[in-house]
Amino acid sequence: MSVLIVTSLGEIVVDLHTDKCPLTCKNFLKLCKIKYYNGCLFHTVQKDFTAQTGDPTGTGSGGDSIYKFLYGDQARFFNDEIHLDLKHSKTGTVSMASAGENLNASQFYFTLRDDLDYLDGKHTVFGEIAEGFETLTRINEAYVDEKNKPYKNIRIKHTYILDDPFDDPSQLAELIPDAASPEGKPKDEVEDNVRLEDDWVPLDEQLGPQELEERLRAKDAHSSAVVLESIGDIPDVEIKPPDNVLFVCKLNPVTEDEDLHTIFSRFGTVQAADIIRDFKTGDSLCYAFIEFETREACEQAYFKMDNALIDDRRIHVDFSQSVAKLWSQYRRKDQQMGKGKGCFKCGALDHIAKDCTGDSANRQQPQSTY
Numbered sequence: 001m002s003v004l005i006v007t008s009l010g011e012i013v014v015d016l017h018t019d020k021c022p023l024t025c026k027n028f029l030k031l032c033k034i035k036y037y038n039g040c041l042f043h044t045v046q047k048d049f050t051a052q053t054g055d056p057t058g059t060g061s062g063g064d065s066i067y068k069f070l071y072g073d074q075a076r077f078f079n080d081e082i083h084l085d086l087k088h089s090k091t092g093t094v095s096m097a098s099a100g101e102n103l104n105a106s107q108f109y110f111t112l113r114d115d116l117d118y119l120d121g122k123h124t125v126f127g128e129i130a131e132g133f134e135t136l137t138r139i140n141e142a143y144v145d146e147k148n149k150p151y152k153n154i155r156i157k158h159t160y161i162l163d164d165p166f167d168d169p170s171q172l173a174e175l176i177p178d179a180a181s182p183e184g185k186p187k188d189e190v191e192d193n194v195r196l197e198d199d200w201v202p203l204d205e206q207l208g209p210q211e212l213e214e215r216l217r218a219k220d221a222h223s224s225a226v227v228l229e230s231i232g233d234i235p236d237v238e239i240k241p242p243d244n245v246l247f248v249c250k251l252n253p254v255t256e257d258e259d260l261h262t263i264f265s266r267f268g269t270v271q272a273a274d275i276i277r278d279f280k281t282g283d284s285l286c287y288a289f290i291e292f293e294t295r296e297a298c299e300q301a302y303f304k305m306d307n308a309l310i311d312d313r314r315i316h317v318d319f320s321q322s323v324a325k326l327w328s329q330y331r332r333k334d335q336q337m338g339k340g341k342g343c344f345k346c347g348a349l350d351h352i353a354k355d356c357t358g359d360s361a362n363r364q365q366p367q368s369t370y
Helices: 022-033 066-071 133-140 170-174 209-230 257-267 295-305 324-336
Strands: 002-007 010-016 044-046 050-053 093-096 108-111 125-131 156-161 245-249 270-277 284-292 316-319
Touching: 002 022, 010 022, 010 133, 022 066, 022 125, 022 156, 050 133, 066 170, 125 133, 245 295, 257 270, 257 284, 257 295, 284 295, 295 316
Parallel strands: none
Antiparallel strands: 002 010, 002 156, 010 125, 044 050, 050 108, 093 108, 093 125, 245 284, 245 316, 270 284
16 A cells, blocks of 8 residues: 655655554545646755645645545645554655545655654654655755745655555545646645746756856856946947957057058958057057958958057957947937937927027927828
8 A cells, every 4th residue: 555756856755554543545546546646846845754645726825635625625734543552663654644633635745863752643644754764854854934935946756555454435526637647836735926937947967068168158248237227328228349440559659550451451352451559648558449341251360369469569350349439329319219319398309408499490290191
């Protein structure tokens, strides 16, 4: 008289005390047969105490006995079957989690340590674990919140009856699923979006070290972009730097724009070669941006010119990360959409509100489509 319980953390085989607790064992076996427990959460795990499950709502306040399905609402609960020789003396004891005296339904618990004798005489002990203590250990080690609910869901995936001494009531056939065993969440489960689902796997277990590092870098870059957009340093969080522009640094102060234009033209058409200068003195800041017509020419120059010697200086070349030139595109887009520059009083784009004269001639008029 035993049942195999497959959980998201492993398998457990339970031997039942069918001779001493026939009412309780019949309830448990027939609920397993109609797949009532499939998907049920271990909604309460108290470390080194008990792990409770069997409630399709996942709240700890639901669940019905098989007798309700067979005989109606008045039979939702059934009586205790407490025996003095069946005790909570060892790890893996299986007992009913009742709502009070003679108020047993579907919920049950496993004990997670020995000598829980103060539970004796209060709950019906109807079985014990025969195999799967390593699974019970994993359940006991689950991280839980202040209400003892695991942060990562632990579910009963399937139940398989290995031996059933009780005949099936005639009404039971209607309750057994026709198709394959139901999977996933029970339809009555109360949603809790702050929990990790039982099949969730950490990224470091899904990806290799290199791929994980790339994913984390991309996430950090996106977070930084959100901050930069919020403080106005970049026009849009999804903006990408141009792929045809090189950043060149460590230049000699005597190097001129024309020099760079000539040197980098060997790789392709150079659209612009701009050395950045101090806006007051005009002195070179020793770095520049080289814009090519094509990405291929840009890549070729990157591979050939890094650490090259120009005017007795070893320069450093990298792909540009600047999006300064793209600001104008977003400003034009904003103006076309009525955002950015313009007067909110009259709607004109050639002045702002403080300079508005109120002249109706300046007001934007709707254009006819004809």
